[in-house]
Amino acid sequence: MAGPVPELEDRAVACAERLCEADRVLLASHIDADGLTSAAIAAQALERAAIPFETVFEKQLDEDAVADIAATDYDTVLFTDFGSGQLDIIGDHEDAGDFTPVIADHHQPADRETEYHLNPLLFGINGSSELSGAGASYVLARALADVSDHDPDPSVAADGGKQTGGGESSQTRRTSSELSSDGGERSDGPRSTSEPRSDGSTVTASGAANARADNCDLAALAVVGAVGDMQAAGGELHGANEGIVAEGVAAGVLETGKDLALYGKQTRPLPKLLEYATDVHIPGISNDANGALRFLDGLDLELKRDGDWRRWAGLTNEEKRTVASALVQRAVSSGVPTKKIDQLVSTAYVLSEEPVGTELRDASEFSTLLNATARYERADVGLGVCLGDRDGALERARQLLREHRRNLSNGIDLVTREGATQEEHVQWFHASDEIRETIVGIVAGMAMGNAGISRSKPIIAFADKNDDEVKVSSRGTHSLVRQGLDLSAVMGEASRAVGGDGGGHDVAAGATVPKGEEETFVERADEIVGEQLS
Numbered sequence: 001m002a003g004p005v006p007e008l009e010d011r012a013v014a015c016a017e018r019l020c021e022a023d024r025v026l027l028a029s030h031i032d033a034d035g036l037t038s039a040a041i042a043a044q045a046l047e048r049a050a051i052p053f054e055t056v057f058e059k060q061l062d063e064d065a066v067a068d069i070a071a072t073d074y075d076t077v078l079f080t081d082f083g084s085g086q087l088d089i090i091g092d093h094e095d096a097g098d099f100t101p102v103i104a105d106h107h108q109p110a111d112r113e114t115e116y117h118l119n120p121l122l123f124g125i126n127g128s129s130e131l132s133g134a135g136a137s138y139v140l141a142r143a144l145a146d147v148s149d150h151d152p153d154p155s156v157a158a159d160g161g162k163q164t165g166g167g168e169s170s171q172t173r174r175t176s177s178e179l180s181s182d183g184g185e186r187s188d189g190p191r192s193t194s195e196p197r198s199d200g201s202t203v204t205a206s207g208a209a210n211a212r213a214d215n216c217d218l219a220a221l222a223v224v225g226a227v228g229d230m231q232a233a234g235g236e237l238h239g240a241n242e243g244i245v246a247e248g249v250a251a252g253v254l255e256t257g258k259d260l261a262l263y264g265k266q267t268r269p270l271p272k273l274l275e276y277a278t279d280v281h282i283p284g285i286s287n288d289a290n291g292a293l294r295f296l297d298g299l300d301l302e303l304k305r306d307g308d309w310r311r312w313a314g315l316t317n318e319e320k321r322t323v324a325s326a327l328v329q330r331a332v333s334s335g336v337p338t339k340k341i342d343q344l345v346s347t348a349y350v351l352s353e354e355p356v357g358t359e360l361r362d363a364s365e366f367s368t369l370l371n372a373t374a375r376y377e378r379a380d381v382g383l384g385v386c387l388g389d390r391d392g393a394l395e396r397a398r399q400l401l402r403e404h405r406r407n408l409s410n411g412i413d414l415v416t417r418e419g420a421t422q423e424e425h426v427q428w429f430h431a432s433d434e435i436r437e438t439i440v441g442i443v444a445g446m447a448m449g450n451a452g453i454s455r456s457k458p459i460i461a462f463a464d465k466n467d468d469e470v471k472v473s474s475r476g477t478h479s480l481v482r483q484g485l486d487l488s489a490v491m492g493e494a495s496r497a498v499g500g501d502g503g504g505h506d507v508a509a510g511a512t513v514p515k516g517e518e519e520t521f522v523e524r525a526d527e528i529v530g531e532q533l534s
C-alpha cells in the first residue's frame with residue numbers, strides 16, 4: 001500500500017521493519033505540541049504493532065540527554081521530532097554499540113547520516129512548512145501498520161504501553177511510568193468504534209476499524225502537530241501535509257473547510273473571540289471589549305443562551321455567515337486593506353470525533369493546550385490528552401492552559417513595554433528570569449508586529465536557562481525566509497562561535513549559549529543575517 005508521502009515510503013518501511021525486529025523500544029520525544037503528538041502517534045502505532053515501549057520526553061536532546069538514553073538497557077531508540085540535528089552525538093553512541101537509533105524528525109540534520117532516518121529534508125520536502133515531526137511520525141506509523149502483524153483492536157493489544165519504570169530517577173522517566181498507571185482501565189483505545197458524530201452520522205464500526213487497521217485515524221494528531229509548529233501559518237497546510245489531511249478526512253477523523261481565521265472558535269465566548277482577534281486589526285472590535293459587545297448586540301441574532309454568550313462552533317452556518325459578513329463590512333468601512341481582510345478567512349482543521357466546544361476539536365486550540373503541558377514539565381498530561389483523556393488528563397491540561405495563557409500574556413506585555421534593541425539586521429531582547437526559557441520563543445513570535453517590534457527583522461530572545469547557560473530563541477517571517485533568511489544556520493553558527501550549540505528551522509530556531517556571551521552572539525548573528533539577506 002502506498003504511504004501518504006511517496007518520497008519517504010522506502011525509508012519509512014525500513015524504519016518500521018527495524019522497529020518490528022526490536023524486543024522493546026525506548027520512544028524519546030520533544031516537549032512541545034509537535035513533539036507530544038509525534039509521541040502519541042508513535043505510541044499508538046507501537047501499541048497496535050504489539051511492540052513494547054517506554055516513553056521519555058526531553059526539553060532538548062543535548063549530550064547529557066543522549067547519554068542518559070544510552071545508559072538505559074534499550075537496544076532500540078525511536079526519536080521523534082528531534083534526533084536529526086543531533087545525529088553527530090547519536091552517531092557516536094551508535095558506533096559505540098549503545099543502541100540503534102530510528103529517527104522520525106523534520107529538523108535540519110547534522111552533518112552525519114544513519115540508516116533508519118526518516119526526515120523530509122533528505123527528500124527535498126520542506127521541514128518547516130510541508131511536514132512536521134508528527135507528520136514524519138505518522139508516515140512511520142502508516143508503514144508500521146503495513147509491515148507489522150497489526151492488531152487494530154486495542155482491547156486485545158499487547159501491553160505495549162505498559163511501560164516499565166526503568167528505575168531511572170529523572171523527571172522524564174517518572175513521567176512515563178505515571179502515564180502507565182492507568183492499570184486495567186485502558187480497556188479500549190482512544191476512541192470507541194461507533195461514537196455518534198456531530199453531524200448526526202455514525203462512523204461505522206468497520207469504517208473506524210479500517211482506519212485504525214492502517215493507522216489513518218492518527219492523521220488527526222499529525223495535523224495538530226503541524227498546526228502547532230505553525231506550518232499552517234499562511235492560512236492552510238501545504239505539500240506533504242495536504243496528503244495527510246486527505247487521509248484524515250477519508251478516515252472520518254478530520255473535517256476541513258474555509259472558516260473565520262480566529263483563534264478560539266471552539267472555546268471562546270463570541271465577544272472574547274472577537275476582542276482577542278488581533279492578527280487582523282478591526283478598529284472598534286479588536287482589543288476593545290465594549291466595542292466587541294456593541295458589534296454583536298447590533299446584529300439581529302440570538303447570540304446568548306441562558307444569559308451566556310454562545311461560541312462560534314455552536315452557531316448555525318446561517319448565523320456564522322451573518323456574523324462574518326458584518327465583520328468584513330466593518331473592516332471595509334473602517335479602511336482595513338483588502339489584503340488584510342482576506343486573512344480573516346482561512347482553512348480550519350476540525351477533529352470531527354472530538355466533542356464540539358472543546359479545545360480538542362480545533363487543531364490550533366488543541367496544539368496550544370499541548371504546549372501548556374509539555375513546556376511546563378507535564379508532558380505526561382499532554383500525552384494523556386492525546387491518548388484519549390487518560391487519567392483525567394484533560395482537566396489537568398485545562399488548568400495548565402490558564403497558567404500558560406497568563407504567562408504568554410505577561411510575557412508579551414513585558415516585551416512590548418520594554419521593546420527590542422535594534423541592530424542593523426536583527427532585533428533582540430533579554431528576558432533574564434522573567435519569561436520561562438521554554439516559552440520565550442512563543443512570546444517572541446507573538447510579540448512581533450506589536451509597537452516597537454518590527455516584522456521586517458528577525459527577533460532574537462534570551463532567557464536564563466540555568467546558572468551558566470542562556471536559552472536563545474529566534475523567530476522570522478515567511479517573507480524574510482523568501483529573501484534568504486535561515487535562522488537554523490544563524491543559531492547554529494553564532495552559537496558555536498561562542499561555545500554553544502543550536503539549530504532548528506529557517507523560520508524558527510533556537511540555541512543554548514554560555515552566560516555572558518549574549519553580546520558576541522548578537523554581533524555574530526547580525527553579521528550572518530546581513531549576509532543571508534544581501
Ligand code: C5P
Binds near residue numbers: 030035228441445509
Ligand atoms: O521544535 P519544533 O520544530 O517543534 O518547533 C518549531 C517552533 O517554531 C514552534 O514553537 C513554532 O511555534 C515555531 N514557529 C514559528 N513560526 C513559524 C514556524 C514555526 O514561530 N512560521
Ligand code: C5P
Binds near residue numbers: 364368442446
Ligand atoms: O502557544 P502556541 O505556540 O501553540 O500558539 C500558536 C498561536 O496560537 C500563537 O502564535 C497565537 O497566534 C495563537 N494563540 C492565541 N491565544 C493564545 C494562545 C495562542 O491567539 N492564548
Ligand code: C5P
Binds near residue numbers: 509
Ligand atoms: O525553543 P524554540 O521554540 O525557540 O525552538 C525553535 C526551534 O529550534 C524548534 O524547532 C527547536 O526544536 C529548535 N531548536 C534546536 N536546537 C536548540 C534549540 C531549539 O534545534 N538548541
Ligand code: ZN
Binds near residue numbers: 034081106229
Ligand atoms: Zn516539530
